[in-house]
Amino acid sequence: MKRNHLQAAFEKQKRFKTKVEGYRKKPLDLSKAKEVPEGLYEKCDQCGKALISKDMVKNHYVCPACDHHFRLRAIERISITVDPHSFIEKGLGFITLNPLFVDHYENKIAEYKKATSLDDAYIYGYAQINNNPLVLGVLDSHFMMGSMGSVVGEKVAKSIEYAMVKRLPLIMFIASGGARMQEGIFSLMQMAKTAGAIKKLHNQGLLFISVLTHPTTGGVTASFASLGDIILAEPKALIGFAGPRVIKQTIKQSLPEGFQRAEFLLEKGMIDKVVHRKDMRETLHKLLVMHQRG
DSSP: OHHHHHHHHHHHHHHHHHHTOSOOOSOOOGGGGGOOOTTOEEEOTTTOOEEEHHHHHHTTTBOTTTOOBOOOOHHHHHHHHSOTTOOEEEOOOOOOOOTTOOTTHHHHHHHHHHHHOOSSSEEEEEEEETTEEEEEEEEOTTTGGGOBOHHHHHHHHHHHHHHHHHTOOEEEEEEEOOBOGGGHHHHHHHHHHHHHHHHHHHHTTOOEEEEEEEEEOHHHHTTGGGOOSEEEEOTTOBBOSSOHHHHHHHHTSOOOTTTTBHHHHHHTTSSSEEOOHHHHHHHHHHHHHHHHHO
16 A cells, blocks of 8 residues: 555646746846836834835835835845846756655645746856856745745855856845755755755855845754855844744743844854945955955
């Protein structure tokens, strides 16, 4: 009976793989990042103010009233960070499978692919900032909260290898809920793989800048996200391994004000600088120039 159940599961996986053969073969169309219909409003999560969507785009997706930084899609992050038309996406065509045969996981992946136009939660490629070449990687929290499964781990490792082959600095924007629970041990294995790849990058003397955005948690924080030569963060970003609520329930104590926020981690020496989104591009440019002169 067990054997029949296992055979059925493998057949299901095989059918799913056949079904998704039409994976994304074309790079992401960055022109869609600024396509905002007229008259749309969005409510600020922090202060509750109604904001005109087009004005918010012009303000780098930051609330002008309370300075709240909205979560960005990968396509939006790329469009406000690198030179126009400079981003060339790499690593297309990855297929996320269901190694533990979790019910409905395939359907969930298909839904997120359709909603985000991504293969999975990580996108990378060649780019330039003020004509300075680099490899850019972005985790998209709109795809299963940026969780790291086997495909995300593989693409992160591929982006690191691409930086080594091209002898270019690597910049990653991190936004993740951690390891993807639907893939179990296959997800946790990516922590060691990505950390090992970063070690090889360091051994070659190449620059790695890690930019932590809201939220950066779990196994991603405990692996490649915390291994940057320079670690930046956006204001008030939640950064940590376990969330504040879990920690408070575990230790039965009240946590310090602003615990696990970017400013708190800066004070404790865990990150190098908190950078406002409007200043991020110029800050990265200065760091790239300093590294080149190095």
